[in-house]
Amino acid sequence: MTEHRVYNFYPGPATLPTEVMEQAQKEFVNYQGLGMGIMECSHRGKEFDQVLQTAEQNIRELMGISNDYAVLFLQGGASLQFSMVPMNLNPDQDTALYADTGSWAEKAIKEAKLLGPTKTVFSGKGNNYTSIDDCESWDMATENGEDPAYLYVCSNNTIFGTQFHRFPEFPKIPLVADMSSDIMSRVIDINRFGMVFAGAQKNLGPAGVTVVIIRKDLAMKVGDNVPTMLKYTTHIDKGSCFNTPPTFSIYMVGLVLEWIKRQGGLAQVEAANAHKAAMLYSAIDNSDLYRGTVEESCRSQMNVTFRLPNEDMEAEFIKQATENGMVGLKGHRSVGGIRASIYNAMPVDGVKALVEFMGEFERKS
Amino acid sequence: MTEHRVYNFYPGPATLPTEVMEQAQKEFVNYQGLGMGIMECSHRGKEFDQVLQTAEQNIRELMGISNDYAVLFLQGGASLQFSMVPMNLNPDQDTALYADTGSWAEKAIKEAKLLGPTKTVFSGKGNNYTSIDDCESWDMATENGEDPAYLYVCSNNTIFGTQFHRFPEFPKIPLVADMSSDIMSRVIDINRFGMVFAGAQKNLGPAGVTVVIIRKDLAMKVGDNVPTMLKYTTHIDKGSCFNTPPTFSIYMVGLVLEWIKRQGGLAQVEAANAHKAAMLYSAIDNSDLYRGTVEESCRSQMNVTFRLPNEDMEAEFIKQATENGMVGLKGHRSVGGIRASIYNAMPVDGVKALVEFMGEFERKS
Numbered sequence: 120m121t122e123h124r125v126y127n128f129y130p131g132p133a134t135l136p137t138e139v140m141e142q143a144q145k146e147f148v149n150y151q152g153l154g155m156g157i158m159e160c161s162h163r164g165k166e167f168d169q170v171l172q173t174a175e176q177n178i179r180e181l182m183g184i185s186n187d188y189a190v191l192f193l194q195g196g197a198s199l200q201f202s203m204v205p206m207n208l209n210p211d212q213d214t215a216l217y218a219d220t221g222s223w224a225e226k227a228i229k230e231a232k233l234l235g236p237t238k239t240v241f242s243g244k245g246n247n248y249t250s251i252d253d254c255e256s257w258d259m260a261t262e263n264g265e266d267p268a269y270l271y272v273c274s275n276n277t278i279f280g281t282q283f284h285r286f287p288e289f290p291k292i293p294l295v296a297d298m299s300s301d302i303m304s305r306v307i308d309i310n311r312f313g314m315v316f317a318g319a320q321k322n323l324g325p326a327g328v329t330v331v332i333i334r335k336d337l338a339m340k341v342g343d344n345v346p347t348m349l350k351y352t353t354h355i356d357k358g359s360c361f362n363t364p365p366t367f368s369i370y371m372v373g374l375v376l377e378w379i380k381r382q383g384g385l386a387q388v389e390a391a392n393a394h395k396a397a398m399l400y401s402a403i404d405n406s407d408l409y410r411g412t413v414e415e416s417c418r419s420q421m422n423v424t425f426r427l428p429n430e431d432m433e434a435e436f437i438k439q440a441t442e443n444g445m446v447g448l449k450g451h452r453s454v455g456g457i458r459a460s461i462y463n464a465m466p467v468d469g470v471k472a473l474v475e476f477m478g479e480f481e482r483k484s
Numbered sequence: 485m486t487e488h489r490v491y492n493f494y495p496g497p498a499t500l501p502t503e504v505m506e507q508a509q510k511e512f513v514n515y516q517g518l519g520m521g522i523m524e525c526s527h528r529g530k531e532f533d534q535v536l537q538t539a540e541q542n543i544r545e546l547m548g549i550s551n552d553y554a555v556l557f558l559q560g561g562a563s564l565q566f567s568m569v570p571m572n573l574n575p576d577q578d579t580a581l582y583a584d585t586g587s588w589a590e591k592a593i594k595e596a597k598l599l600g601p602t603k604t605v606f607s608g609k610g611n612n613y614t615s616i617d618d619c620e621s622w623d624m625a626t627e628n629g630e631d632p633a634y635l636y637v638c639s640n641n642t643i644f645g646t647q648f649h650r651f652p653e654f655p656k657i658p659l660v661a662d663m664s665s666d667i668m669s670r671v672i673d674i675n676r677f678g679m680v681f682a683g684a685q686k687n688l689g690p691a692g693v694t695v696v697i698i699r700k701d702l703a704m705k706v707g708d709n710v711p712t713m714l715k716y717t718t719h720i721d722k723g724s725c726f727n728t729p730p731t732f733s734i735y736m737v738g739l740v741l742e743w744i745k746r747q748g749g750l751a752q753v754e755a756a757n758a759h760k761a762a763m764l765y766s767a768i769d770n771s772d773l774y775r776g777t778v779e780e781s782c783r784s785q786m787n788v789t790f791r792l793p794n795e796d797m798e799a800e801f802i803k804q805a806t807e808n809g810m811v812g813l814k815g816h817r818s819v820g821g822i823r824a825s826i827y828n829a830m831p832v833d834g835v836k837a838l839v840e841f842m843g844e845f846e847r848k849s
Contacts, residue, residue, distance in 0.1 A: 125519035129526040132731055137513070140521055144512040148505045154490035154809065156505055158690045158736075161494040161812060194559035194692065195713060198727035202711035230711055320728055325523045327559065327692045327730030346567035346595055348560060362563035363685055365692030365730065366497055371523075444519065447526060 126469035129447030130277050130422060130460040131300065131321040139374045139464075158367040162360055170370050171359065177376040181385055184309050184332060189355040191331040192369050196318045197223065197299045200329065201230035204295055204314070207351050209235050209268035210342040214261040216240045216269070216292070220283075221248045221276035222453065223297060231271075238262070240270070248279040250414035254287035269293040269313060269337075275301035277321075278451040280424030280458065281417045286311060293337055301421050302330065303379060304463055305389040313337050321421070322462045324372035327365045379463065388463055395461050395470040396420040402474045408432075408481040412456060426456040433457060436480055443476055445469070491834035494812030495642050495787060495825040496665065496686040504739045504829075523732040527725055535735050536724065542741040546750055549674050549697060554720040556696040557734050561683045562588065562664045565694065566595035569660055569679070572716050574600050574633035575707040579626040581605045581634070581657070585648075586613045586641035587818065588662060596636070603627070605635070613644040615779035619652035634658040634678060634702075640666035642686075643816040645789030645823065646782045651676060658702055666786050667695065668744060669828055670754040678702050686786070687827045689737035692730045744828065753828055760826050760835040761785040767839045773797075773846040777821060791821040798822060801845055808841055810834070 127134035150157040153166065160166045175190045184190060193199075204227070209215050212235045217228045219242040231237045240257040243250060261267050270292045275282040277300040286307075287294065293313025302317035309315065314333040320326040331351065338351040347353050353361050382388050400418060403409045403425050412424045427433045433456060440448050450456035461470055492499035515522040518531065525531045540555045549555060558564075569592070574580050577600045582593045584607040596602045605622040608615060626632050635657045640647040642665040651672075652659065658678025667682035674680065679698040685691040696716065703716040712718050718726050724734075747753050765783060768774045768790050777789045792798045798821060802813050815821035826835055 123514060123517075123519050127520050127524055129524070129529070132524055132527060132728065134520065134524050140513045140524075144509055147509040147512060148502070149488060152488075154488050155492050155499065155811075159492055159494070159497055159499050159505075162497060162691065163817075164494070164812075194561070194730075195564070196559070196727045199560070199713045202713060226712075230713075233709055233711060318728060325730075325732050326527065326728045327733055344598055346598060347591075348564045348567060348595075362561045363496065363683060363691045365559075365690075365733065367690050367732070368692055368730065446520075447529075452528075 126445045126465070126472055127447050128445060128459045128461070128465070128469075128473070130451070130458060131318070132326045133321050133460060133462050134464045135324065135371070135375065136378045136464045139371070139378050142374055143371060157370045160366070162363050162366050167366050170366075170373050171364070174369055174373040174376055177373070177380065178330065178332070181303065181376065181379060182307070182309055182332070187334055187336075188309065189333050189335055189338065189351070191333070191351065191354045192359045192364055192372075193329045193331055193354060194327065194365055196326075196329055197297050197316060198226065200297065200316045200331070201227040202234065203349050203351070204269070204271065205231040205234040206345050206349055207341045208293065208295065208314070208337055210340050211268070212236060213265050213268040214238050215271065216259065216267045217271045218257070218287070219244060220251050220273055220281060221279045223276065223278070223299070224271070224273040227271060227273070227297065236262070243281075248276065248281065249412060251281055251283060251417045257287070259289065259292075267292050269295045271295045273297040275419050275421050277422050277460070278454060279413060280419045280422045281413050282419035282421065284417065293334070303385060303388065304392050304421060306385045319368065319372050321460070322464075324375045325368050328368035328372060330372070375464075391467065392420050392461070392463065395465065395467055396423060398470050398474055399423045399459060399461065402477050406477070406481055408484060409477065421460060421462055423459045423461060424450060424454075424456060430455065432484065439480060440473070440476055443472075445473055445476060491810045491830070491837055492812055493810060493824045493826070493830070493834075493838070495816070495823060496683070497691045498686050498825060498827050499829045500689065500736070500740065501743045501829045504736070504743050507739055508736060522735045525731070527728050527731050532731050535731075535738050536729070539734055539738040539741055542738070542745065543695065543697070546668065546741065546744060547672070547674055547697070552699055552701075553674065554698050554700050554703065554716070556698070556716065556719045557724040557729055557737075558694045558696055558719060559692065559730055561691075561694055562662050562681060563591065565662065565681045565696070566592040567599065568714050568716070569634070569636065570596045570599040571710050571714055572706045573658065573660065573679070573702055575705055576633070577601060578630050578633040579603050580636065581624065581632045582636045583622070583652070584609060585616050585638055585646060586644045588641065588643070588664070589636070589638040592636060592638070592662065601627070608646075613641065613646065614777060616646055616648060616782045622652070624654065624657070632657050634660045636660045638662040640784050640786050642787050642825070643819060644778060645784045645787045646778050647784040647786065649782065658699070665827075668750060668753065669757050669786060671750045684733065684737050686825070687829075689740045690733050693733035693737060695737070740829075756832065757785050757826070757828065760830065760832055761788060763835050763839055764788045764824060764826065767842050771842070771846055773849060774842065786825060786827055788824045788826060789815060789819075789821060795820065797849065804845060805838070805841055808837075810838055810841065
């Protein structure tokens, strides 16, 4: 039943694998012959329970997550995590360390400041977030000499197109990472993190569910006065079913996880992503028209940002790309330019089509 | 393409109108010829913006909501509202008044107590929540004589099967209502409320989105120290798009709203619901086998709860009902018995089938 599909380069909500979309469509009204959709099933029933357990298990398997960690499906997006992280992980009002590598890290810092002492150990703001300094140069000392509560990073900066290719190594400090735009796009060693979280709407599924992976001992630090819904321990104790979870979004994440397994796992996905990104960056570097916006060493494999000589040409580029079945290429409203978001589900043919179009556009201009 | 459908009496996530499910299925992979699903569209793009604006407009139209109120689409379910209500509406630590009419109200009280002074003006706990006293008997005085911050009620008690048929009238006190299980099931005068909220997963759509209707002047009371995501003003200022909203859930709510309009609006829906509930209660009252669990004057039109002489017969009733294509009839695990949830989308034929089955089951037993 394959339908006409465009190449969707939106930064999120983003393209999902066509075969995942078609499977969900097929069983939308009548899931596994039950006579109702999975969306209509009770979250306490065995059908949804199976969906939830399998999704958690597949995340554990794909990312190599031990039982020291909880895997949760929450609501509110990464933006709510910006507050939940300090509420839960910094009950004693120690200093929380932040690396400011772009808008999303900045927003996280703003929320943390409402709740306790923070220190920014690195800021890329001065150079418009076009690079990330090596963590060896970061100033990690706290004002009163106390152990910091945690170190917070945003692993991939969707808006600016930068990415950590090597994570900070401070073994004594719990590392917290917002991986909203690159979770499951590459192999990571989860044991180096205290906590990882990600809104699903880029690499994992639709908007409306946030995956949280947290070391259980860190979650236990939370104080008694934190609202029940905002405590990780609540959701750990109830297996993400303290209240009604976003069942259909979790089901979609489950289908995407099965798809990732069919690709061969994260090593294969990482290789495919590296190949797609290399094609695009090479097209940029070998052109006289396009200009990458960030330092080569920290270019993102997920969000490829570039400029044309002027805004009129950028508008024309976007217009013609859309006419050629490639949508969502406009850069974030705060920075302009072009951004091609090439998450896991973007097929290599989509990137090939974009590279070809870029060549043609340059020849004609 | 009508598929086999069961009658789904689950309390939520619950049945949705078959025609809504079929429409969503039809355009799931290719929304309006765009070559992608609405789930894959950017929340900043014109396609989703249209979905969001239309959904808000239809809620305003169906419920007669003026511009004095904001209509928001949030995440976290009613359970997160239990904390957001006191955080936002009680910045000065006045006394917040609560009517305890069941488990959900109890949970709301527990969260409010973490954040400020509360007073329970009525509790049905002593009689197992089988009735709701008239509000004339409630003790509304605050300890220090200050004006209460608000009065909080849960309009329909999903677990116990009771419902407010007349709302408390204290014109000087903002009335806050959790309408998760009966929003849009009947006509209400929104101007008598300071705020109404509802998880969508019963009468409005799938799990994962919470509709909040709030008088803007009340929302403005919030203090500076409340986390950004937990302030209603944040979402009012950004039209529910401060961060990525649960786009597909909102789209589904939009389809349900169009369906409600096709039914003729809330007066027609209310009449249909009254008819369905009357059929079921009449079957209970005219039987020697079934026994209603709550006082007649506060019986819910949404969740019809009843018992059989013993638990074995209840288990057999549920088993045979399931075999006859009627699922989700088991009472909440905390109270047992039978519960038929007959929200807007439950067709009258579903209730007829249940009544017939009840008669047959009684004759055979």
